[in-house]
Amino acid sequence: MADFTLKEIKTLEYVRPEIEKGYTDHSLHIDISSADIRINPVDKMVKEKFIGGKGYDLWFMWNAVTGKTRWNDPENAICIASGPLGGTPGYPGGGKSIVTTISPLTGIPIDSNVGGYFGPYIKFAGFDVLELTGKSDKELVVLIDGIDSKIKIYEVSGLTDDSYELSMKLTDYFDKDKPVNISVVSTGSAAKHTELGCLNFTWFDAKRKRVRYKQAGRGGIGTVFAHKNIKAVVARWGTVSMKINNPADLEAMKTVTKLHAGEINTLDPKQNRMALVGTTHLVPIMNDHDCLPVNNFKYGQHPESHNIGEAVYEHIFDKGFDGCWRGCAVACAHGVKDFVPFTGPYKGQKVFVDGPEYETVAGCGSNLGIFDPFFILEMNFYCDTYGLDTISIGTGIAFVMECFEMGLITKEHTGGMDLSFGNRLNSLELLHQMARGEGFGVTVGKGIRKMKAIFARDFGADAAIMQDIGMESKGLEFSEYMTKESLAQQGGYGMALKGPQHDEAWLIFLDMVHNFMPTFENKAEALHWFPMFRTWFGLCGLCKLPWNDIVPEDNRQNPEPAKVMKHVGWYADFFSSITGRKVSPDDLIPMSEAVYNFQRLFNLKMGYGTREHDTLPYRSVGPVTVDEYLSRTERYDKDLTDNYKVDIAGMQTADKVAILRKHRESRYEQLKDAVYKRRGWTENGIPTVETVNRLGIDFPDVMELLKAHGVE
Amino acid sequence: MITVDEKKMEWHQGMTIKEVLDKMENVKFCAAVRLNGKLVSSPSFETTLIPDNAVIYLLPLIAGG
Numbered sequence: 001m002a003d004f005t006l007k008e009i010k011t012l013e014y015v016r017p018e019i020e021k022g023y024t025d026h027s028l029h030i031d032i033s034s035a036d037i038r039i040n041p042v043d044k045m046v047k048e049k050f051i052g053g054k055g056y057d058l059w060f061m062w063n064a065v066t067g068k069t070r071w072n073d074p075e076n077a078i079c080i081a082s083g084p085l086g087g088t089p090g091y092p093g094g095g096k097s098i099v100t101t102i103s104p105l106t107g108i109p110i111d112s113n114v115g116g117y118f119g120p121y122i123k124f125a126g127f128d129v130l131e132l133t134g135k136s137d138k139e140l141v142v143l144i145d146g147i148d149s150k151i152k153i154y155e156v157s158g159l160t161d162d163s164y165e166l167s168m169k170l171t172d173y174f175d176k177d178k179p180v181n182i183s184v185v186s187t188g189s190a191a192k193h194t195e196l197g198c199l200n201f202t203w204f205d206a207k208r209k210r211v212r213y214k215q216a217g218r219g220g221i222g223t224v225f226a227h228k229n230i231k232a233v234v235a236r237w238g239t240v241s242m243k244i245n246n247p248a249d250l251e252a253m254k255t256v257t258k259l260h261a262g263e264i265n266t267l268d269p270k271q272n273r274m275a276l277v278g279t280t281h282l283v284p285i286m287n288d289h290d291c292l293p294v295n296n297f298k299y300g301q302h303p304e305s306h307n308i309g310e311a312v313y314e315h316i317f318d319k320g321f322d323g324c325w326r327g328c329a330v331a332c333a334h335g336v337k338d339f340v341p342f343t344g345p346y347k348g349q350k351v352f353v354d355g356p357e358y359e360t361v362a363g364c365g366s367n368l369g370i371f372d373p374f375f376i377l378e379m380n381f382y383c384d385t386y387g388l389d390t391i392s393i394g395t396g397i398a399f400v401m402e403c404f405e406m407g408l409i410t411k412e413h414t415g416g417m418d419l420s421f422g423n424r425l426n427s428l429e430l431l432h433q434m435a436r437g438e439g440f441g442v443t444v445g446k447g448i449r450k451m452k453a454i455f456a457r458d459f460g461a462d463a464a465i466m467q468d469i470g471m472e473s474k475g476l477e478f479s480e481y482m483t484k485e486s487l488a489q490q491g492g493y494g495m496a497l498k499g500p501q502h503d504e505a506w507l508i509f510l511d512m513v514h515n516f517m518p519t520f521e522n523k524a525e526a527l528h529w530f531p532m533f534r535t536w537f538g539l540c541g542l543c544k545l546p547w548n549d550i551v552p553e554d555n556r557q558n559p560e561p562a563k564v565m566k567h568v569g570w571y572a573d574f575f576s577s578i579t580g581r582k583v584s585p586d587d588l589i590p591m592s593e594a595v596y597n598f599q600r601l602f603n604l605k606m607g608y609g610t611r612e613h614d615t616l617p618y619r620s621v622g623p624v625t626v627d628e629y630l631s632r633t634e635r636y637d638k639d640l641t642d643n644y645k646v647d648i649a650g651m652q653t654a655d656k657v658a659i660l661r662k663h664r665e666s667r668y669e670q671l672k673d674a675v676y677k678r679r680g681w682t683e684n685g686i687p688t689v690e691t692v693n694r695l696g697i698d699f700p701d702v703m704e705l706l707k708a709h710g711v712e
Numbered sequence: 713m714i715t716v717d718e719k720k721m722e723w724h725q726g727m728t729i730k731e732v733l734d735k736m737e738n739v740k741f742c743a744a745v746r747l748n749g750k751l752v753s754s755p756s757f758e759t760t761l762i763p764d765n766a767v768i769y770l771l772p773l774i775a776g777g
C-alpha cells in the first residue's frame with residue numbers, strides 16, 4: 001500500500017506516433033497551470049535545421065519565452081529531448097537526454113546532457129521532445145505511459161521530497177512487476193530553497209534491484225522544476241530492441257554498433273579503465289599536471305590527492321555493470337553500496353551512492369581542501385538526495401571558504417560556523433541547511449554571483465577581490481579544471497554559451513601540455529571545431545565519452561589525434577544508418593553550427609550574448625594574490641621575461657602580479673577577437689547577418705533581433 | 713624484456729619511461745601511461761624507472777570529463 005496519494009486530474013489517451021528513422025515527428029506540450037496536454041507534429045523545417053535533442057529543446061523554448069521572461073515566470077519552459085540516434089541499445093553512449101530551461105543562475109538557456117532512460121522512453125512513447133510550461137498551485141506528478149498510450153496528470157500528497165525514496169516509490173507504483181520499464185525525473189528538497197537544484201534521471205538496475213541516478217546538474221534546472229511544483233515526471237516503456245528506432249538501414253546500424261562497442265570492450269581495459277574506475281582516473285592525472293583545483297582554484301595540486309583518485313575508488317565502487325544506458329560498453333556510471341553517512345537524516349543508515357565522478361571528487365574534495373574519499377561520498381549522496389548540483393556546490397563552497405579565510409565574511413555571518421578550508425562537518429551542514437531552507441546555507445545556495453552582491457552589500461566585503469576569486473562566469477560556477485596555464489581553455493570556459501562548463505571544449509592538454517595550438521588562430525580554430533562537434537552529441541541523444549575517452553590503437557598516427565577521426569566517421573555512419581540522411585564527417589559540424597549560433601542568439605534575446613558577458617574571473621587566468629604567485633614563481637617569472645619581455649630584475653612580487661595580469665587579460669581579449677572572427681561573429685560577439693543567412697537561421701525574429709543590436 | 717602497447721622491447725637497468733617514449737614514433741600527445749596498471753603522468757616520465765617484465769600502455773590523449 002502506497003503511503004502517498006495520487007489523484008488523477010487529467011488523462012489523455014492518444015494514438016502513439018510510430019518511430020520512423022529515429023524520429024516520431026511529434027512533440028508533447030504540457031501546461032502545468034491548466035493541465036493542458038497537446039501533441040503536435042514537428043515541422044519539417046525544424047527537423048532539418050535543428051536535428052533533434054538540444055536543437056529541438058532550444059527551438060521550442062525560443063517560441064515559449066520572450067526576452068523578458070525570467071526563470072520563475074510560468075512561461076519559462078523545461079524541455080527534454082533525446083535525439084534521432086538516442087535509444088539505440090548497445091551503441092556506446094546511445095541513450096542520453098538533453099534538458100534545457102532559462103536558468104535562475106544565468107538568465108539564459110542552460111543545457112544539460114544526462115543519462116538514465118527517460119529521454120529514450122519518451123521517444124518510444126511517441127515524442128521527440130517534451131515541453132513543460134506553467135506553474136501549479138498543487139504538487140503534480142506527470143506520467144507519460146507509452147505502453148498504455150496515456151498521458152496522465154496527478155495531484156500528489158504525502159510523497160517524500162527525498163529524491164531516491166521518491167523515485168523508488170513511483171517506480172514501484174507505476175510498474176511493480178517490471179520496474180525496468182520506468183524512468184523518473186525528480187529533484188529534491190534543496191531545489192526549493194536554492195538556485196542550484198538539479199534533476200535526477202533514473203534507470204532501474206535490475207541486478208542490484210534499485211533505482212540508479214544520473215543528474216542534469218548544471219544551472220538550476222531542478223529549481224525551475226520545483227518552482228513549477230512538479231514533483232516528478234515519469235516515463236513508462238517496455239521492450240527495447242535494435243529495431244526500436246526503425247532505422248533506415250538496420251544492417252549498417254548493427255555493423256557500426258558492433259565496431260564501436262567491440263573496440264571499447266577491447267581497449268578500455270588497456271586505456272582509461274572507465275568500466276572499473278569511471279572518470280576518477282582524471283584525479284591523479286590532473287594533479288600531476290597542476291590542473292586539479294585545490295582551495296578554490298588557488299593551486300593545482302596537493303600531496304594528499306592520491307587519497308581521492310582511482311586507486312582508492314576502484315576498491316570502493318560496487319562491482320557490476322554500470323551503464324546509464326542499456327548495453328553501453330563504457331559502463332562508467334559507478335556507485336558505492338552500503339555507505340553509512342555520519343551526518344543528516346540518513347546518519348547511521350546504509351545507503352547506495354551513485355558516483356562520484358571526477359567533477360564531484362574535485363569540486364567537493366580537493367577544491368574544499370578535503371582529501372577524504374568518504375566525505376566526498378557523503379557530499380555526493382546528499383547533493384543527489386536533496387537535488388543539488390555537485391559542481392556548483394563544490395565551487396560555491398570553495399568560494400565561501402576563501403572569503404572566510406580572507407576575513408571577508410566571519411562567523412557572525414555564517415551563523416557561527418567555521419568555514420575555513422578542510423572543514424568537513426560544516427560543509428555538510430551547509431547542504432542540510434539548504435534542504436531545510438534555513439541558515440547561511442540558503443545564502444550559499446544562491447550561487448556565487450548573488451553571494452558576491454550579498455557579501456558586499458550586507459557584510460561590507462571587498463567587491464573587487466570577490467570578483468577575482470569568485471569562480472563564475474555568466475552567473476554559472478566553473479566546473480573543476482584549472483585553466484591558468486591554458487589560454488585555449490580560458491576561452492573554452494569564457495566563451496561557452498551557457499557558462500563555464502567543460503562539455504563545450506576541453507583543450508587544456510592540447511594547449512598547455514602539448515603546445516599544439518601556439519597561435520591565436522590555432523586556438524580559435526580549436527574553439528570552433530570542438531564546441532561544434534561536442535554540440536552534435538547533444539543534438540543526436542548521445543554521450544560524448546565513447547568518442548574520445550577510448551581511442552583506436554592507431555589513433556596517435558593521425559596528425560590531429562584529438563579529433564579521433566575514425567570515431568567521427570563511425571558517428572557519421574551511425575547517423576546515416578538510422579536517419580537515412582547520408583552524411584560524411586564533414587557534414588556534422590555545419591549541423592551543429594546552426595544550433596550553436598541559434599543558442600548564442602537566444603542569449604542575445606534574453607539580454608546577454610555579447611562580448612561583455614564572455615568575461616572571466618582573474619583567478620582562472622593568473623595568480624590573484626602574492627602568495628599564489630610565489631607558489632609558482634619560476635613559471636610566472638618565465639612568462640613575464642620570455643613571453644612578455646618584461647625586465648623583472650629587482651621588481652616586487654606585487655608589481656609582477658599586476659604586470660602579469662595586464663598581459664594575460666589582454667591576451668584573453670585578443671583570443672576573443674580571433675574566436676569571434678572564426679565563428680563568423682561581430683567584434684561584439686554577435687553572429688553576423690552573413691552567418692545566420694549561411695546557416696539558414698535567418699528567421700524574421702532573428703533578423704529583427706540583430707537589427708535591434710545594430711547588426712545589419 | 714618489457715611490453716609496450718603489446719609489443720616487446722628490450723629492457724635494461726635504469727630504463728625510464730621517457731627513454732621508452734623517445735624510441736617510439738607518434739607519441740608527442742602522450743601525457744600519461746599505465747605502468748603495471750599504475751598511472752604515471754608526464755612530469756614523472758624522466759624519473760620513473762621501469763622494472764624488468766613491465767607491462768606499459770600509453771593512455772590516449774587526455775580528453776577531460
Ligand code: SF4
Nearest residue numbers: 093324328330332543
Ligand atoms: S559512457 Fe558512461 S556516462 Fe556515457 S552513456 Fe555510457 S555509462 Fe553513461
